[in-house]
Amino acid sequence: MANDQGHLMIKTALHAGRIMIENGSEIARVSDTIRRIAANAGYPDSKVYVTITGIMMSVSGEDNAQIEPVTTRSIDLEKITRVNDLSRHFADQKITLAEFDQRLTDLDQHPRYFPLWLQLISAGVLSGSLEVVFRGNYPDFWVTCLIGLIGWGIFYGVNQLAKVRFLSEFLAAAGIGVLAILAVKYHLGTSADDIIIGSVMPLVPGVPLTNAVRDILAGDLVSGVARGMEALMSAIAIGSGIAMILQAM
Structure with missing residues (x-):
């Protein structure tokens, strides 16, 4: 069960980081957000390497590092703000890790653009x-x-x-x-x-x-x-x- 929780945390953290990079966030903010997600999920010793073309992350207790490629880049500051808001809600225990991941998926699949x-x-x-x-x-x-x-x-x-x-x-x-x-x-x-x-x-x-x-x-x-x-x-x-x-x- 703990292993499943670790996989879900890494998946959610990488998902959040990819959305932020794709929409114009600076690297320091992405790294900080990923580390906070990991710490709030009970993994304070996470290791993160972020570039504008990909993210690598590992935590103690997991066998392998995981990589999330970043293939597109645009500017959508609203998406960055919404990811940060979801991260804060998770830190305040207003949503679970599974709900966090699902909301990130919804944000990714149903973007809201100005007409x-x-x-x-x-x-x-x-x-x-x-x-x-x-x-x-x-x-x-x-x-x-x-x-x-x-x-x-x-x-x-x-x-x-x-x-x-x-x-x-x-x-x-x-x-x-x-x-x-x-x-x-x-x-x-x-x-x-x-x-x-x-x-x-x-x-x-x-x-x-x-x-x-x-x-x-x-x-x-x-x-x-x-x-x-x-x-x-x-x-x-x-x-x-x-x-x-x-x-x-």
Whole structure:
């Protein structure tokens, strides 16, 4: 029975850690959450090794370490918060370990996303607002909102079809560049540069870059460098899309 409890604890802890990494959590938070789950389940001497591509965990009394691969990564801070809330409920003995695991499964299988129309509106408002903040160009506010909205739509659509984030970012940035230049050409905007700067902001990998710095400062050098390279690749994809259009047009 104790062996079964140990297997269930490791399964639950690895499940929680994988969900957190997949949705943008920093490595230190993941490691801390896994260790707390193990300690609250009666295994205070757990050993955990976490990277952004996989988690390894073992505890005394178990024959083998177990590994949980991480194959996808996105940004969903609500999922991270819900995993933390479940961990606290387990620590307070409001739910059992089996209930904890079942709720994690439900969270994984039935994710709650903001509807596409709300994502588009949010991307548009963010684009226009940041264009004003960074460039102070009030006349181009509305056209920047519209182009930022369309750019996020391109990113979302390509990502759904190809499942390659860098390709989605490249094509979305290229689309933004074309629309910005056309907007100025037909006198719908005054500065293509200002419109582009605002419109690409929803695509900028701010969370991965922040987590890369936090991981490096926390001593998680492998994950920090990997996240930094991921953020750099996103920045290159966005910059290449814009540069190609500016060169061509």
